[in-house]
Amino acid sequence: MSYPRRRIIQTGGALAGATLAGCISVSDDSSDKNTSDDGSGDGKTAAGTAQLWHGRSKGPKKNLVTNVETFGSETNHSVKLSEISELEKKLENAIPAGKGPHLFQWAHDWIGEYQPAGLLSDQKENLSVDIDSTFTKAAAEAVQFNGEVLGLPWAAETVGLVYNKELVDKPPEMVEEMQSIMDEHHDPSNGKYGLSFPIDPYFISGYAQAFGGFYYDEGNDKLGLTNEKTLKGFRFVRDELAKYIPKDHAYDPQAAVFNEGNAPFAINGPWFLGSVRDSGVDVGVAPLPKPKGGTPKPYTTVKIWYFSKKMNQGGKNATAGRKFAEWHTTNTDILSTLAEEHGFIPVHKDLAGSDELPAATKAYSKSVKMGEPIPTHKHMSSVWDPLKSAFKKVVKGDQDAKPAFKQAEKTIKSNWQ
Structure with missing residues (x-):
């Protein structure tokens, strides 16, 4: 199946020459299918490894590497992190074949094509985060399409x-x-x-x-x-x-x-x-x-951790992906750091519009209020x-x-x- 080309918004062209790189975990995901999410009687969820693809530029990429390492140390799950050039093209080739990541990062404007094309996974029934009470209205709306919840939001941005x-x-x-x-x-x-x-x-x-x-x-x-x-x-x-x-x-x-x-x-x-x-x-x-x-x-735009169709396979690795998305989008320390270091505008209600946000983030926030979401x-x-x-x-x-x-x-x- 072919998909119309769309321009790269998120990284502004900063990824020229980027390659598949950087595994935080070396665990294989071959055990993903038909694997119970239940632990072995110890009250814990069985450890899983989620695959995550991204196209972050240099600065935000460093934060993501650190975040993934912290997530691994705080939970019994891990994330295999890969930086991908031509992210759109590779996603559209891999996902229909049952391959690719559990999660990928991009702006909200892909959702209108990817959901009808069957590239995404509705995780509404599996989430422990209430999106309407946790995120701003615009961010909560951005991750929903045709009644499905297809990812979790972590920032807004504009020029x-x-x-x-x-x-x-x-x-x-x-x-x-x-x-x-x-x-x-x-x-x-x-x-x-x-x-x-x-x-x-x-x-x-x-x-x-x-x-x-x-x-x-x-x-x-x-x-x-x-x-x-x-x-x-x-x-x-x-x-x-x-x-x-x-x-x-x-x-x-x-x-x-x-x-x-x-x-x-x-x-x-x-x-x-x-x-x-x-x-x-x-x-x-x-x-x-x-x-x-x-x-x-x-x-x-609203930046999203998208749930790929691969999440439909279930199992411990899908659980790891969902838990990482929930952890990252509700961790106000992480979101504050991203605001401080890169100007990303928080969409978590506890931070959005806060007087404690850095000056750069406040300025971008004003531009967001002036603008409108990409259709x-x-x-x-x-x-x-x-x-x-x-x-x-x-x-x-x-x-x-x-x-x-x-x-x-x-x-x-x-x-x-």
């Missing part, structure tokens, strides 16, 4: 304004103020730029949808790329922001400019903070500045690539926005059929 404190005294609240600062630093002939901003549909969504426009209306199954308010947003990105960035619009070249101290601002997500701090840049985070006459509406309808997956191709033509000046996106909508609707 915000990251700024170099050595170059910016106070983050701007309006785009006009931001442009004044960018003008001071923009000197491409000397490798200096006003802004680091990967140009793709996810990163530009805040401003593309800032004037009342939208990419896709899930409730009405309707495209909005040629809506005049959306076109205004696309043109705003082209005319007011793109002129300040390096010519190579891809993620890595854009990130490098900021990490090297050669731009005062970056529009990026919390996953970006680890590499920035590793590079020695003293950074702050603020909500996206407002354009005149608009309010940024960036796409937001989970299967039609959304067909929007990304044609939208990206169309905007590439627009930002390069090869085509105006209206004809470019008229063709994009035609392509998308054809793909739906």
Whole structure:
């Protein structure tokens, strides 16, 4: 079975060249099938080993390795942790064949395709965590589809304004103020730029949808790329922001400019903070500045430990996977550390909106409140690539926005059929 391609949101391209790596446990999962979850009369659950696949970037990956080790020391279960390049492709090949992981990590937007395709496992009846009382409403809704509970949420994220404190005294609240600062630093002939901003549909969504426009209306199954308010947003990105960035619009070249101290601002997500701090840049985070006459509406995501179809096999290894997901998503120490070190926004009710959250996390949290979740309808997956191709033509000046996106909508609707 083939699945429509969708863009990588979670890691921002940071996994180029990553390979299968890093086993925390060497236990084999061949005993997974038909294995009782009961202990041997000692009151404990029989030890299991869950397989977990992820695509985390460098900083958050270190936290995950530590978390898995701690889980193993605190329970009688273990986790076999593997970093996977091309995670989507390998999941879609492995799971239908009864292989792959018990758990995998990604944003919530895959759920609308993966559940109907039979790639996920409903664990509603097996969970000891009440999702509605434990997590925020948006997070609880994100892990449910067609009445099933298909994973557990641990963070929300979106893009915000990251700024170099050595170059910016106070983050701007309006785009006009931001442009004044960018003008001071923009000197491409000397490798200096006003802004680091990967140009793709996810990163530009805040401003593309800032004037009342939208990419896709899930409730009405309707495209909005040629809506005049959306076109205004696309043109705003082209005319007011793109002129300040390096010519190579891809993620890595854009990130490098900021990490090297050669731009005062970056529009990026919390996953970006680890590499920035590793590079020695003293950074702050603020909500996206407002354009005149608009309010940024960036796409937001909920990060999930998905329950793979392999969980349906039951047994001690499936139990280990479920217990790890419950342990990780309810451990407020872990969630606080992720907020402190990487800006991940907690969705656990005991932490969400807390005054004790780090400044960066609070700023990203404000951007989340400004935004809206990526639609989970299967039609959304067909929007990304044609939208990206169309905007590439627009930002390069090869085509105006209206004809470019008229063709994009035609392509998308054809793909739906």
